[in-house]
Amino acid sequence: MDAFLFQATLYLIVMVIAVPIAARLGLGSVLGYLLAGVVIGPVLGLAGSEMQDLQHLAEFGVVMMLFLIGLELEPRALWAMRDKLVGLGGLQILGTMALVAGGLLAFGQDWRVALSVGAILSLSSTAIVLQTLDEKRLMQTAGGRSAFAVLLTQDIAVIPMLALLPLLALPGARALAEADAAHGEHAAVTMIQSLPGWGVTLTTLGAVAAVVLTGHYLIRPAFHWVHAARLHEINTALALAIVVGIASLMTLVGLSPALGTFLAGVVLANSEFRHELESDIEPFKGLLLGLFFITVGAGIDVDLLFSAPVRLIGLALALMATKGAVLYLLARVFGLHGRDRWLFTLGLAQAGEFGFVLVSFASGQRILQGSTAQVLMLIVALSMLLTPLFFILHDRLARRLADRAEPVKADAIDQPEPIIIAGIGRFGQVVNRMVTMSGFRTTVLDHDLATIRLMRKFGFKGYFGDPTRPELLKAAGLEKAKILVVCLDNPEATLRLVGYARRMRPDLHIIARARDRMHVFELYKAGADDIVRELFDSSLRAARYVLENAGLSEYEAAEAERIFFKLDRAALRTLAEVWKPGVPMEENADYLARTQELDRELEAALTEHFAAQEGRKTGE
Numbered sequence: 001m002d003a004f005l006f007q008a009t010l011y012l013i014v015m016v017i018a019v020p021i022a023a024r025l026g027l028g029s030v031l032g033y034l035l036a037g038v039v040i041g042p043v044l045g046l047a048g049s050e051m052q053d054l055q056h057l058a059e060f061g062v063v064m065m066l067f068l069i070g071l072e073l074e075p076r077a078l079w080a081m082r083d084k085l086v087g088l089g090g091l092q093i094l095g096t097m098a099l100v101a102g103g104l105l106a107f108g109q110d111w112r113v114a115l116s117v118g119a120i121l122s123l124s125s126t127a128i129v130l131q132t133l134d135e136k137r138l139m140q141t142a143g144g145r146s147a148f149a150v151l152l153t154q155d156i157a158v159i160p161m162l163a164l165l166p167l168l169a170l171p172g173a174r175a176l177a178e179a180d181a182a183h184g185e186h187a188a189v190t191m192i193q194s195l196p197g198w199g200v201t202l203t204t205l206g207a208v209a210a211v212v213l214t215g216h217y218l219i220r221p222a223f224h225w226v227h228a229a230r231l232h233e234i235n236t237a238l239a240l241a242i243v244v245g246i247a248s249l250m251t252l253v254g255l256s257p258a259l260g261t262f263l264a265g266v267v268l269a270n271s272e273f274r275h276e277l278e279s280d281i282e283p284f285k286g287l288l289l290g291l292f293f294i295t296v297g298a299g300i301d302v303d304l305l306f307s308a309p310v311r312l313i314g315l316a317l318a319l320m321a322t323k324g325a326v327l328y329l330l331a332r333v334f335g336l337h338g339r340d341r342w343l344f345t346l347g348l349a350q351a352g353e354f355g356f357v358l359v360s361f362a363s364g365q366r367i368l369q370g371s372t373a374q375v376l377m378l379i380v381a382l383s384m385l386l387t388p389l390f391f392i393l394h395d396r397l398a399r400r401l402a403d404r405a406e407p408v409k410a411d412a413i414d415q416p417e418p419i420i421i422a423g424i425g426r427f428g429q430v431v432n433r434m435v436t437m438s439g440f441r442t443t444v445l446d447h448d449l450a451t452i453r454l455m456r457k458f459g460f461k462g463y464f465g466d467p468t469r470p471e472l473l474k475a476a477g478l479e480k481a482k483i484l485v486v487c488l489d490n491p492e493a494t495l496r497l498v499g500y501a502r503r504m505r506p507d508l509h510i511i512a513r514a515r516d517r518m519h520v521f522e523l524y525k526a527g528a529d530d531i532v533r534e535l536f537d538s539s540l541r542a543a544r545y546v547l548e549n550a551g552l553s554e555y556e557a558a559e560a561e562r563i564f565f566k567l568d569r570a571a572l573r574t575l576a577e578v579w580k581p582g583v584p585m586e587e588n589a590d591y592l593a594r595t596q597e598l599d600r601e602l603e604a605a606l607t608e609h610f611a612a613q614e615g616r617k618t619g620e
Helices: 002-024 029-043 051-058 060-071 075-080 082-106 111-121 126-135 142-168 171-182 187-193 197-227 232-252 257-267 274-298 302-307 309-333 338-347 353-364 370-404 426-437 449-457 470-475 491-504 517-526 536-550 554-578 589-619
Strands: 419-422 442-446 483-486 509-514 530-533
Touching (some): 002 029, 029 126, 029 274, 029 302, 029 370, 060 126, 060 232, 060 257, 082 142, 082 309, 111 353, 111 370, 126 142, 126 338, 142 338, 142 353, 197 232, 232 257, 274 370, 302 309, 302 370, 309 338, 309 370, 353 370, 442 449, 470 491, 483 491, 491 509, 509 517, 517 530, 517 554, 536 554, 554 589
Parallel strands (some): 419 442, 419 483, 483 509, 509 530
16 A cells, blocks of 8 residues: 555656646647656656556546546537548548558468457547647647547447457457456456347447436436535535446446446536536546556556567557558548648557557457567557657648648629728627618628638628738728728737728728727727727626626616726826837836826726715705
8 A cells, every 4th residue: 555655646746747847848748647657667667566556547537538528518419420430430440450450461460369459459549639639729620520539439449349359269268268257357247248149239238228327317316415415525526426436337347438437428418517527527537647648658568668679669650650541541531631631640540548458358368469468568558659749740730731821812802881890700790790780881801711601601791801911901992991990809910900001091980909908009009099998898897787786776887887988998098198119017107107096086086976876865
């Protein structure tokens, strides 16, 4: 027990040191965890016999991650992914299995071993890929969603693989494996797998049904009952009990615990306790995932690696090249382009953590011999260790592709209108809708082609192009326009556009969206007539609601809002006169003094207003 605690403490300390360094160097947290494990294990030799126990514990990080992903998906969303799950994911597994097994057969391996190895290496690392996609905010891209669909298919495929692998063993070897497992931890699994085919199927369906029914009928009442105790730690205990209990049930019947918890998460996606579950599980997930990556790095067999480093690293790279070829071909067939295609190809090229499980299982079934199993374990670990480098390669390719991408030709503007709206994001959409619904015509410009196309589907006319380009503004009728509304979310682009429009049209009325006070001052200097801070009006409304619920009448709160709005805008114009470009506001003595003076004037005006209101009430 003391040695276990020492190992856990050592891993946590190295985690705290290595991961922030890797993150600051732009390498990502996953590579930091893996390198920390390499330092603990192969470099310093501090990985003790307890590492196996730690790895089993850390594998719950993967289980918890799939549970949280399930909470984000409604059953309808999962059904909508069926084409990618069956088509993209299924073809990836079959294609990789065929190429790997074919290569091994060409080198004289037995077909049973070749097929088993092909199945094992067809799986990718759910933990590394999803963690990295989340860190780099790539999950919602087309490449990220396709990668997730393939990973989910692979997790599902673990079930038939566990069921079919024993069939690939020789009859004598299978009997020995069942005899060994009958006295070990896989006794229940072996008992189920010894059932006839229909028995295994019924057991699988029964386990899945148990998860669905438990999630639908038992977990919600349990949360209601526990929630009544008003003890947060009991809520956390229940959340952990759900994940650990379902994972244990899945393991007992020989199924993937990660898949079981993912299914439970999908069932609970519409639950009123969804967000509470997420907040309770998230810290454990992150910590255990990090610990899992460390154990992968620490578990590398350095003696085996140094015995034939070129051959083993070459095999790992050959595996990643083979999977990459399959993935690249599928990306082309399924319509992924550019950065999304390379994200899909490079992100999924490794072997995965379930490979460790299947190698151990295949060894227990006497399908793989000891030396073959050790080599496979090392290839899986090396490919996972190389994966963060592949993501760095993707980042560089993505930047290069973005630089080389040919710009889409701007639309021809056939009918310029007197009001030009530059930018049709969240801010510009509201402006455009109110103006057009009031009977006025607008010329809408935006540099996002997808936004313009979506806008057209809803019946609004817009033109694709960069609103800051002089030729597009000329085509949009800047020379004759009455009003220019700049709704861009890029402060620098907004400033350039306002400055150019003011130089070209001194008489043009310019309304501009500002990010903050500093941006207001810059736009004021550039020549904007009306400047709207993007959160100012909504913040005033929120403050008015506070006043109404704090005891003021609707009229009194509205008057306070009006006075604050009027005085703050006047103060802002005054501050613009003392603002100095390039000098931080906190270092501008005149600005600080004037701000404090204006704040006192504003407070005095509001106090006087409320005193006058109170006087009228008393007089009445």
